[in-house]
Amino acid sequence: MAQLELIHIxxxxxxxxxxxxxxxxxxAGEFISFLGPSGCGKTTTLRMVAGFxxxxxxxxxxxxxxxxxxxxxxxxxxxVFQSYALFPNMTAAQNVGYGLRVAGKPRVEIEQRxxxxxxxxxxxxxxxxxxxxxxxxxxxxxxxxxALAIKPRVLLLDEPLSALDAKIRLELRQxxxxxxxxxxxxxxxxxxxxxxxxxxxDRIVIMRxxxxxxxxxxxxxxxxxxxxxxxxxxGHINLLPVEVVQADAGVVRLGSQVVRAGxxxxxxxxxxxxxxxxxxxxxxxxxxxxxxxxxxxxxTYLGAIVRIRVDVDGQLVSLxxxxxxxxxxxxxxxxxHVNFPVEACWLTNxxxx
Amino acid sequence: xxxxxxxxxxxxxxxxxxYFFVPMLGTFIFSLRMKRGVLxxxxxxxxxxxxxxxxxxxxxxxxGVVTVIVSVVLLLPSVYWIYIKxxxxxxVMEIISILPFVIPVIVLVFGLIRTxxxxxxxxxxxxxGTDVLIAAGYVIISMPYMYRAIDVGMRSMDVRTxxxxxxxxxxxxxxxxxxxxxxxxxxxxxxxxxxxxxxxxGELILGDFLVRPALGSYMAGVxxxxxxxxxxxxxxxYGLTWLCLGLIQYFSRGRSQQQLTGR
Numbered sequence: 313m314a315q316l317e318l319i320h321i322x323x324x325x326x327x328x329x330x331x332x333x334x335x336x337x338x339x340a341g342e343f344i345s346f347l348g349p350s351g352c353g354k355t356t357t358l359r360m361v362a363g364f365x366x367x368x369x370x371x372x373x374x375x376x377x378x379x380x381x382x383x384x385x386x387x388x389x390x391x392v393f394q395s396y397a398l399f400p401n402m403t404a405a406q407n408v409g410y411g412l413r414v415a416g417k418p419r420v421e422i423e424q425r426x427x428x429x430x431x432x433x434x435x436x437x438x439x440x441x442x443x444x445x446x447x448x449x450x451x452x453x454x455x456x457x458x459a460l461a462i463k464p465r466v467l468l469l470d471e472p473l474s475a476l477d478a479k480i481r482l483e484l485r486q487x488x489x490x491x492x493x494x495x496x497x498x499x500x501x502x503x504x505x506x507x508x509x510x511x512x513x514d515r516i517v518i519m520r521x522x523x524x525x526x527x528x529x530x531x532x533x534x535x536x537x538x539x540x541x542x543x544x545x546x547g548h549i550n551l552l553p554v555e556v557v558q559a560d561a562g563v564v565r566l567g568s569q570v571v572r573a574g575x576x577x578x579x580x581x582x583x584x585x586x587x588x589x590x591x592x593x594x595x596x597x598x599x600x601x602x603x604x605x606x607x608x609x610x611x612t613y614l615g616a617i618v619r620i621r622v623d624v625d626g627q628l629v630s631l632x633x634x635x636x637x638x639x640x641x642x643x644x645x646x647x648x649h650v651n652f653p654v655e656a657c658w659l660t661n662x663x664x665x
Numbered sequence: 666x667x668x669x670x671x672x673x674x675x676x677x678x679x680x681x682x683x684y685f686f687v688p689m690l691g692t693f694i695f696s697l698r699m700k701r702g703v704l705x706x707x708x709x710x711x712x713x714x715x716x717x718x719x720x721x722x723x724x725x726x727x728x729g730v731v732t733v734i735v736s737v738v739l740l741l742p743s744v745y746w747i748y749i750k751x752x753x754x755x756x757v758m759e760i761i762s763i764l765p766f767v768i769p770v771i772v773l774v775f776g777l778i779r780t781x782x783x784x785x786x787x788x789x790x791x792x793x794g795t796d797v798l799i800a801a802g803y804v805i806i807s808m809p810y811m812y813r814a815i816d817v818g819m820r821s822m823d824v825r826t827x828x829x830x831x832x833x834x835x836x837x838x839x840x841x842x843x844x845x846x847x848x849x850x851x852x853x854x855x856x857x858x859x860x861x862x863x864x865x866x867g868e869l870i871l872g873d874f875l876v877r878p879a880l881g882s883y884m885a886g887v888x889x890x891x892x893x894x895x896x897x898x899x900x901x902x903y904g905l906t907w908l909c910l911g912l913i914q915y916f917s918r919g920r921s922q923q924q925l926t927g928r
Contacts, residue, residue: 364829384832395823397830401848411834414844455830462834 313376315340315498316361316466321370323356323522330356332522334370338466341496343489345509348519349545354502355470357519361500362468363387374465390459394471396451398443404454405430405439411462429457432491449480456488460495467492467499473508485512506546510534518542540660543587550593551660552586552627562659567625571602575658582661590619592656593631595642601651604629608648611641622648689903696896708897717883718898725872725880728796729865732803733858736811739804741854744815745846748824762812765805770870777802778874795875802871807861814860818853855916859909866905 314337321334331353338344346354359365361372363384372379379387398407406413408429412422430436433453443451452472459467469488473481489512492499503509509516510530518525518533518541526538537543540551554564554571562573564586571586597603606624618633620642631650633639642648699707712718747754765773777798781788788794824846831841847854872879884902888895 362829362833364832384829385835385837388835389833391830391833393826393830395826397823397826399827399831399845399849400822401845401851410831410836410844414831414834414836414840458830458834 314338315342315375316500317371317373318357318361319371319373321357321360321367321372323353323360323365324368330522331360331367334522334524336517336524336527338498338500340498343492343499343501343512343514345501345503345513345516346519347503347506347509347516347546348525350504351521352519353522354504354517354519356522358468358470358500358502361466362389362391388462388464389466389468390462390464391468392452392455392459392470392472394474396443396448396455396475398451398455398458400443403440403442404435404446407443407454408458408461410458415462425461429461432460432494433457433487447480448476449484452476452484453487456491460491460497465498467497469499469501471502471504473503473505481508488512510546518545520545540585540587540662543660548590548630548632550586550588550590550629552588552624552629554584554586554659556584564659566604566627569604569625571604571657572654573657573659574653574655577659577661579659579661584659584661586657587660588652588657590630590632593629593650593652595631595633595648595650597649598651601653602657603649603651605647605649608642608644608646611644613641620648622650624650689900692896693900696893696900699893708893709901712887712894712897712901715894717878721878721880721883724878725866725868728800728803728879729862731800732807732865733811733861735800735804736807736861737854737858740808740811740815741847741850742842744812744819745824745842748819749828758812762809765808770802770806770868771874773802773805774871774874789875792877795877799871799875799877799879802875803861803865803868806868806871807864810860810864811857814853814857815850818850821853822849852916856913859913863906863909867902 316338318334318336321331322329323331334353334357336344346357348354356365360367361379363379363382367380370380374387399410402410405426409422409426412425417425426439427436430439433456435450435453435457438446438450438454443454446454452475456472472488473484476484485508488501501509501512510533513530515527515529516533517527520541526533526542528536528538533542534546537546543549544551552566554566556579557563557565557570559579562576564571564573564584566586573586604622604624606622606629609621609623609628611621612619613635616635618635618639618641620631620633622629622631629650694704696708697704697706699705699711744758747758778789780786781798786794788798827845827849828841831845836844866880868879869881869885871877872882873885880902884895884898887898
């Protein structure tokens with residue numbers, strides 16, 4: 313049985329619906345990310361799990377027990393906030409020990425646990441520092457240790473890395489995953505950063521306007537997006553208007569060039585678009601694959617990747633090439649051939665699959 | 666900031682200082698002239714040995730402490746509650762908090778006497794009842810200062826998130842207030858308390874009309890009947906106020922290390 317279950321959760325603030333009919337079962341030890349643009353309801357959902365917001369309807373269960381009526385201080389969930397929220401009047405050690413102190417645990421036990429936690433985040437040398445004497449990354453690690461010190465049943469992270477700079481963010485991301493694996497703690501991670509979600513999660517919940525768009529593993533989300541929104545929100549994608557030539561075989565026309573799609577549903581009257589990720593496209597022509605010919609419109613050199621946009625009969629098609637030292641960067645205005653396998657693309661008519 | 670000081674700025678600064686300090690200096694010198702022909706601290710001796718002075722000083726100091734405690738107990742949870750649960754009430758609270766500036770104390774004191782001096786309260790019948798009334802009056806008069814101080818303190822930290830963090834770790838409301846919010850507001854509350862205290866020590870009208878031995882009333886009485894002692898008293902009360910200000914400065918600077926925000 314799932315450890316944490318959100319059953320038909322809805323939340324409205326006055327007239328506005330923030331979350332609508334949210335259903336999710338989280339297995340013990342699982343790392344789940346809520347991913348979506350701002351205002352999609354991901355933080356509200358997390359706050360309902362923590363007990364800071366009360367669902368307008370629905371039930372939240374932990375190990376089969378209804379959590380909904382419990383106040384936040386009796387839910388035993390560890391939460392990490394975007395703004396760290398360390399207590400400025402307490403040292404690092406006191407911050408970590410706070411949860412045990414208010415629980416009335418004996419002094420020896422608190423001290424022991426604090427040492428254990430500071431070791432876990434490799435900050436034992438900073439025990440006597442105050443939060444303002446620590447860097448942002450150290451503060452957030454401390455906040456993580458503080459949340460874990462109470463041995464929470466679920467760890468909740470609300471955009472914990474958003475306030476940090478890129479390099480620290482990457483380091484801390486790996487550290488969070490390491491600690492989560494080491495402790496095997498069920499974790500919900502809220503983020504608007506797709507890279508974080510893809511790299512950390514066992515499963516990702518994509519949300520939009522308070523509704524779940526898709527739940528799946530990072531690979532499922534990326535390779536088999538359930539909607540155009542998911543496809544566009546996670547990673548880059550070409551969504552090219554096409555004309556249907558043969559609906560039952562998935563044959564379409566892009567401008568004057570014929571393309572065969574690997575995956576297509578029932579194509580009713582709505583306009584159809586061809587979806588393909590830029591990294592699936594290769595330069596040159598290959599027999600048996602979809603081949604397109606066009607003119608290079610722009611070239612963007614991004615270091616590891618070179619992003620090329622090709623004008624194919626008036627449609628701009630993006631393709632990503634990996635950088636190599638020997639790579640000859642194509643020149644704008646030149647004719648250019650691209651190919652992609654039939655299985656790499658699919659047809660969409662904007663209706664959720 | 667390397668710009669040379671504007672001579673006009675210095676001129677006005679000196680003028681303002683003269684305006685402020687010359688009368689004080691005059692008062693001080695005058696207070697030393699009780700004994701004809703020599704400068705002495707006789708007036709101070711006379712004041713400090715007056716049993717009435719000590720009595721009223723003690724009374725006002727006690728009232729000051731009571732006022733501070735009641736103000737904190739009353740305002741801290743209220744302001745906190747507004748920050749957490751009813752941020753929309755903030756403008757209303759701001760207006761309420763400056764009412765004591767707008768309504769003259771004389772109106773307040775008559776209102777208090779008329780309302781609470783009559784049945785069913787009849788608080789003015791006993792000295793304890795009157796003390797309750799006067800303390801309540803002081804709390805109202807000093808509310809703007811205390812409210813501002815607490816408000817500024819709360820503004821400098823992320824009250825809501827700190828509260829949520831504390832709750833999340835298992836604290837109840839009382840623990841949140843006493844272990845997290847209050848310690849981080851210590852300096853704000855301390856400075857509010859000192860202003861409160863100074864206000865009560867110098868307050869005249871409440872003590873006068875409720876006929877309690879407040880320091881303000883005593884000073885006014887002495888001013889009517891004596892010549893040199895009031896000057897000495899004025900200097901003493903100045904000194905007291907300045908001491909309070911100095912303490913505020915000291916505490917808000919010396920401990921700034923710990924006055925951190927949760928951000």
